[in-house]
Amino acid sequence: MRAAILNGNGPLDSVRMGEIDAPTMGKDEILVRVCAAAINPADLKVVSGTDGGAFLHAKNFPTAFGFDFSGVVEAVGADVHDRSVGDEVFGFLAYSRSTRQGSFAEFVAIKPDTVGVKPPNITHEEAAAAATAGSTALQALEEKGRLRSGQRVLVNGASGGVGSYAVQIASQLGAEVWGTASTAKADFVKSLGAARVIDYKTTSLADIDEKFDVVLDAASMSSFGEVKSILRPGGAYITLLPSLGLFAGMLQGFLSGKRCGFVMVKARSADLNRLADWLAEGKIEASVDATLPLDEVPAALATQEAGKVQGKLAVTVATH
Ligand SMILES: NC(=O)c1ccc[n+]([C@@H]2O[C@H](COP(=O)([O-])OP(=O)(O)OC[C@H]3O[C@@H](n4cnc5c(N)ncnc54)[C@H](OP(=O)(O)O)[C@@H]3O)[C@@H](O)[C@H]2O)c1
Structure with missing residues (x-):
């Protein structure tokens, strides 16, 4: 072939x-x-x-x-x-x-x-x-992040593959979504439904003047230590790449009443069919x-x- x-x-x-x-x-x-x-x-x-x-x-x-x-x-x-x-x-x-x-x-x-x-x-x-991007975003937000309707989520790397699905899926789950992206891609992220878009090149995550229930680091460029100050009590930081810092973050999270988690995407019919329904109904693009x-x-x-x-x-x- x-x-x-x-x-x-x-x-x-x-x-x-x-x-x-x-x-x-x-x-x-x-x-x-x-x-x-x-x-x-x-x-x-x-x-x-x-x-x-x-x-x-x-x-x-x-x-x-x-x-x-x-x-x-x-x-x-x-x-x-x-x-x-x-x-x-x-x-x-x-x-x-x-x-x-x-x-x-x-x-x-x-x-x-x-x-x-x-x-x-x-x-x-x-x-x-x-397939991969949507499944990863869904599993990170819903299963690992336990994101619920009415909560606020920050997606770091919102203009990428996983990030662009995460912004839309978080909206479908009833959350208010903020995202980070480079300036040139800010309008794209807004078009996906983000309430606010922050340029990661000029504002570090720790300097964002707001608190979040979930921070999904789709870019996997940060650490729990950098974002813990912008997490609400009980909030979750989810990353997509394993690192030594991840285990330190899990311990810090446990001690601070917050959570630090990692997702490794799994291919499951149920998740793919949910994405398919959202796409077919025009709820996500x-x-x-x-x-x-x-x-x-x-x-x-x-x-x-x-x-x-x-x-x-x-x-x-x-x-x-
Ligand atoms: N664990 C898993 O199961 C799993 C599953 C899927 C993906 N991943 C991994 O997750 C990562 C992201 O995947 P993807 O498909 O979304 O990648 P992608 O499409 O290349 O998107 C990367 C995103 O990161 C942003 N970015 C780059 N540098 C940044 C920085 N310093 N701070 C904040 N954001 C930054 C980019 O923003 P701009 O373009 O606006 O600069 C872009 O939005 C990859 O490493 C991938 O391998 C893991």
């Missing part, structure tokens, strides 16, 4: 387009013909093999890579009874040191209880863009900044690395 292929870790120009074996479907899996994929910072880490990239994907080359996908079920395993050939599904491949699959390719094989049903009125590009064809995955990765994306970059893998 045609795919973006990694022949080893290195700079982005080591990514090549070419042919690689299609994945073999297990008895409890479905084979999905990929129509669209989306770019994540995790893809950059897999290519470089740094920043934890070695824990996200196999270092067994040559390999396909890429996580988010949306497509059409091509075949179902003998033990699968709740999906049929022709179903339109979306989701993301699990982070794993053993996977050699990737969504920047024509096929993925995946367990059916980890995919959502793509609504007919959204595109495959929109569905793929929502997919935040697709631009869409590129499969052969331009190397260029799309370079755009992501340069920090030029508002929301998400999507990839059309096959015309549909």
